[in-house]
Amino acid sequence: MKKKQFLTVSMLFLLTGGIMLAQENGGELKLSLKEAKDYAIQHNKMATSARLDVDASKMALWETISSGLLQVSAGASFTDNIKQMVFLLPDFIGGTDKKTPITMGSKFNSSLNLQAAMPIFNASYYVGIETVKLAGKLAEMNVKSTEQDVCEAISSAYYLILISEESLKILDSNITNLQETLKSTRKMYSIGMAESVDVDQMVSNVTMVENSRSSLERTVELNYNLLRFQLGVPADTKITLKETLEDITKQLDLQTILSQEFNYSNNLNYKLIEGQEKMSALNLKSQKALVLPTLTGVIQTSSTGMGDKLPEVAWYPSSFYMFQLSVPIFGSGERYAKIRKAQINLKKAANTKDMVSEQLKLQEKQLRYNLVNANLQYISQKNNIEVSKRVYASTENKFRQGMASSLELTQANSLFLQAENNYVSALMNLLQTKIALDKLLNNM
Numbered sequence: 001m002k003k004k005q006f007l008t009v010s011m012l013f014l015l016t017g018g019i020m021l022a023q024e025n026g027g028e029l030k031l032s033l034k035e036a037k038d039y040a041i042q043h044n045k046m047a048t049s050a051r052l053d054v055d056a057s058k059m060a061l062w063e064t065i066s067s068g069l070l071q072v073s074a075g076a077s078f079t080d081n082i083k084q085m086v087f088l089l090p091d092f093i094g095g096t097d098k099k100t101p102i103t104m105g106s107k108f109n110s111s112l113n114l115q116a117a118m119p120i121f122n123a124s125y126y127v128g129i130e131t132v133k134l135a136g137k138l139a140e141m142n143v144k145s146t147e148q149d150v151c152e153a154i155s156s157a158y159y160l161i162l163i164s165e166e167s168l169k170i171l172d173s174n175i176t177n178l179q180e181t182l183k184s185t186r187k188m189y190s191i192g193m194a195e196s197v198d199v200d201q202m203v204s205n206v207t208m209v210e211n212s213r214s215s216l217e218r219t220v221e222l223n224y225n226l227l228r229f230q231l232g233v234p235a236d237t238k239i240t241l242k243e244t245l246e247d248i249t250k251q252l253d254l255q256t257i258l259s260q261e262f263n264y265s266n267n268l269n270y271k272l273i274e275g276q277e278k279m280s281a282l283n284l285k286s287q288k289a290l291v292l293p294t295l296t297g298v299i300q301t302s303s304t305g306m307g308d309k310l311p312e313v314a315w316y317p318s319s320f321y322m323f324q325l326s327v328p329i330f331g332s333g334e335r336y337a338k339i340r341k342a343q344i345n346l347k348k349a350a351n352t353k354d355m356v357s358e359q360l361k362l363q364e365k366q367l368r369y370n371l372v373n374a375n376l377q378y379i380s381q382k383n384n385i386e387v388s389k390r391v392y393a394s395t396e397n398k399f400r401q402g403m404a405s406s407l408e409l410t411q412a413n414s415l416f417l418q419a420e421n422n423y424v425s426a427l428m429n430l431l432q433t434k435i436a437l438d439k440l441l442n443n444m
Helices: 002-015 019-024 031-044 045-066 123-191 197-231 245-253 252-260 268-289 334-398 406-438
Strands: 028-031 073-080 087-091 099-103 108-121 240-242 294-307 314-326
Touching: 019 028, 028 031, 031 045, 031 197, 045 108, 045 123, 073 123, 073 252, 123 197, 123 240, 123 245, 123 334, 245 268, 245 406, 252 334, 252 406, 268 334, 334 406
Parallel strands: 028 240
Antiparallel strands: 073 108, 087 099, 108 294, 294 314
């Protein structure tokens, strides 16, 4: 037994990549994307609640099963007739109107009983067991769906952080270039090769980009907080991402995902809707079962004690068994209305299932198109960076030679920054589109 427990703990440690140990070591997590997903599945609050729902469904199943098994109850009573009831008896012998008061019963009455009852036939009971079993399967399926949602959220947060940090690097590089240009502009101004407005323009450019960087720093921290929330860790936990944006882009294999076949019946959302249809069918079955008779068996043994003095109480045993048959005859149309309502709900569930299947087919086509388009946009924006970079470098060189104005340099820098922003936006869009298709294909 101990060996089995050791193997279980060892496997859990390997699956989480030792990241729990990393958290205990100074409250820091160092995570790859896969490790982040594995950690979140174990610690995310929504995933934990979904697993608790499975545990609750198991208890609900046993609760339903036990309600149809043998039920045994015991009871006891003790009565002290402090003032016994008096009855008046007519004068049967003398034929007079005189009545004689007499006391009936005993001062002390006691009873002990033991009863056992068990349903012999109850159609609703068997349908109830089927319903609870199906609810348990749906709860397990919901765990997988929740874990898939968690992995999607983790991937998005992970990518957002990498994109934001890449944008910070771009701004840092741009600030360094602008500060060098500002330094050169001031020298040029000191020897009369530039005007004061050129210096002011460059100072404004530096200030604007520095403000953008400060704002982006807050965005990065916000993205880290989002990742902490999805991981289910305290807000002060330090997180270090093992993978870089370059690592992520190298792992992109769009041809494989685009060539992967899609079967909507394997989609978790479709399976959950399909499960709801089965639940509706069982509800109809349950309503029909209510018009069937029920049969219950009861057996009871008891002992009654009577006497005027406690030491002299005499006990008289008794026992019986019986069968109780209940046959529904007339319900004023209530049962018929419930059956019709259940039939309508079943048709609605079937219609919803068909609608979801059509939506999934359309979604698959749209997501594949979006992924192809996002990849083309990414490649295009990546090429635009090189063009904008060359234009900016040429304009900067002309500015230092006095052949271009500070306004032209500002415009070239703005275009270069815009190209960088378009690139990271295109990359983020590509990653988000891939996440959506991965989720649809159950690749999360």
